[in-house]
Amino acid sequence: MWYEILFRVLSIINYAVLVMIAIPVALQLFYVIFSFVKKKTWKKSDKKGKIAYLIPAHNEENVIFDTVRSIIENQNYPRECFDVYVVADNCTDRTAQFAQEAGAIVLVHNDPDPAHHMAAYPIRYGIDHILNESNVDYDFIIRVDADNHLNDEFSSLMNDAYQSGVDLARPYEGAINATQNFFTKACAMFYSFDSRYGSRVRERLHVAAHINGSGSMMSVRMLKATGGFDCYTISEDAEYFLNRLNDGYKGHYVEDAIVYEDMPSSFHDTLNRNKRIGSGSMKLIRNKMLKMTGKFFTTGDFSYLEIFLTYIFNFLAVLISVWIPAYYIYHFTFLGFAAYGGMELTMFGAEYYSSLLWNTVIIGGSVVVGLFLFFGFLQALFLVLADYKKLGARKRRELISAVFLFPVFLVLYSVTLCIGAMSKPSWGKVNRNPKSDGDSAS
Secondary structure (H helix, E strand, O other): OHHHHHHHHHHHHHHHHHHHHHHHHHHHHHHHHOOOOOOOOOOOOOOOOOEEEEEEEOOOOOOHHHHHHHHHHHOOOOHHHEEEEEEEEOOOOOHHHHHHHHOOEEEEEOOOOHHHOOOHHHHHHHHHHHHHOOOOOOOEEEEOOOOOEEOOOHHHHHHHHHHOOOOEEEEEEEEOOOOOOHHHHHHHHHHHHHHHHHHHHHHHOOOOOOOOOOOOEEEHHHHHHOOOOOOOOOOHHHHHHHHHHHHOOOOEEEEEEEEEEOOOOOHHHHHHHHHHHHHHHHHHHHHHHHHHHHHHHHHOOHHHHHHHHHHHHHHHHHHHHHHHHHHHHHHHHHHHHHHHOOOOOOOOOHHHHHHHHHHHHHHHHHHHHHHHHHHHHHHHHHHHHHHOOOOOOOOOHHHHHHHHHHHHHHHHHHHHHHHHHOOOOOOOOOOOOOOOOOOOOO
16 A cells, blocks of 8 residues: 555655764764773973954943953963953943953944844954954964853963964863753753863864864964955854865864853753754855865865764754654554554555564664663763863762753754754844852863
């Protein structure tokens, strides 16, 4: 019967979808298994490069003063060797005033074009000023968000990497407010996953680190050689990394340099952040990834294939959120009727479909439970045990509750990425959370 043929066709398509999902999952499994490798450290340098910290800020009067003062006062680095630039982008509040009072060099950027209301444009404006109008010869630029705090050795550690020949680098991503609630705990752990697992193993295997967050370092020599900051999407950090990888510059990972970020503390804020990630990543997949994959076959450099396998998960989030539930609702409905509902069958008998139904329940259930145990509980538990201080907690038990709820967050993450992949979010004002006495950024 036609419905049996349809079932077979959809089953074959589903097998292909499962294989597509399994490949990046297997890559993540590889990173976790080998995450015990010794971290990469860079030779301590007595030579101190000139640093320009660059902060794009849109209506950030609530946090910008503390962020600027934290950098200026807490960095164990010669004060004459770094400056803090704040680009006040289309601000209608006192961001520029507070940044200047805190000690920053303030650049005012007003662009009425709604299509330009994203971080890429003030970042490019600031970098163009630093490269072409500043009277200081900086060695490298570090991009920081308006709510970030850095550990005290951040400048020195990035300088050590730069003096060792690194042009593009990322830090470890920690959290300011990790212990606030379920969302901040889960987000902190999720964004630290790539730091503790993927980034460490990539660095040891000489595979390009993913530069996809705040705290990234860009050398001035690289910026000048490649024509400045050539990014135009809502995921400007990842776009810049891909552009430079295409030019032959590999990203590196400076693990002991930590940027503490303000994590979303509600479903609404988590959704908004992941919508931006999902939307930007889908654009990069469409515009960059085929070229990246092609370069793997022409150069043999695994970095190009690895970045494709990692970023393709943003597309797979759509399949996980849409195809998987829709297919398995159909799958179990059909098998239930075929096995026990008296449906007219011509290809196979009811006994076959009954066996297939229970095999799916047993095998599929075992796989789901295994994935939840490993990619949910065990990864999260190891991260809490090993890196709780980098995550922003004073004691491990402050994050243990998130270990048990983390699988729920992974499902939520996939769904919100899916929503982002099908939407066009903008760079608007973000809800900030006050730093609590229990959080640490030093």
